[in-house]
Amino acid sequence: MTGPLVASSSFRVVFGPATDAGFDTGVPVLAGDGWEELFGSLRPRGQQDAFSLFESPGWLVGAATVPLNGDLEEATHRLYHVLLTATQGWHLARIWNYVPDINEAGEGGLENYRIFCRGRSLAFEQHLGAGYKSLLPAASAVGTSSGALTVVFAAAATRTHHVENPLQVSAYDYPVEHGPRAPSFARASLGAGPRGTVFISGTAAIRGHTTVAPGQLLPQLDCTLGNLREISRTAGLQTNLGRGPGVRRFFKVYLRHAGDQARTAAILQERLLSETDRVSYLRADICRTALVVEIEATIFRS
Ligand code: 3EB
Secondary structure, X not given: OOOOOOOOOEEEEOOOOOOOOOEEEEEEEEEEOOEEOOOOOOEEEEEEOOEEEEEEOOEEEXXXXXXXXXXXXXXXXXXXXXXXXXXXXXXXXXXXXXXXXOOOXXXXXXXXXXXXXXXXXXXXXXXXXXXXXXXXOEEEEEEEOOOEEEEEEEEEOOOOEXXXXXXXXXXXXXXXXXXXXXXXXXXXXXXXXXXOOEEEEEEOOEEEOEEOOOOOHHHHHHHHHHHHHHHHHHOOOOOOOOOOOOEEEEEEEEEOOHHHHXXXXXXXXXXXXXXXXXXXXXXXXXXXXXXXXXXXXXXEEO
């Protein structure tokens, strides 16, 4: 693990040379890096509605933060409409979602995460048509302590390829017991070519579509690591997430309970991480109340 220890600040997504700039996700940093800069220096490409857009050779990225006043589904749908318009002609590779009060009941008593999923899924279907599921990119969706909905995306100039985990039901095919519209994401998305970037979605202790070991850190970590190995294998990285020389890896570890950070870090340092990896431990609610940990990764091969 590298990077400074940062306490009581929130995680920022950085797109340019100024590391003090960037988009505040409102997610508290428990340990590790307080920001993530995946794409090096990007050129600002202006604003499209709520999204600030940036470009580098091969990538279009964007971020939007909108204060929520009431209708989460409408706000989500509107943001995704802009996102899907801005990325026409590009290939979506990754989306990060930070949702206020994600586990609270919203409109009609439905959990906010499920409301968010409905707005997102309807926007995808409206833009991409009936076959939208095969185009869904890797994603994560966790709670934020800020009152704003933040969505960050990365799209590639060349075709992306999306893969699933044979041990898990595809999220976009989850049955309705998990919500009226299933979550819209692939387990991992790969850039073009043998050296393409690999984006691993937020990964948690779900087998089939069932939550494993509700509320228990150690068995959930074990199950999550098993899912990551399987996704890694399916993505063509063997089972170790591309670990080795010449690979740059960025991990984010979302923990429901701040008190689980030290134990989690000890286990991940032994079983997952190497010296050169960047890792951030973040305090976040996760989209199922019985989940206490979720891990995502972005892997650049050189
Ligand atoms: C899961 O596997 C756990 O709604 O975008 C992980 C990654 C999860 C992304 C999303 C949700 C999302 O269902 C939760």
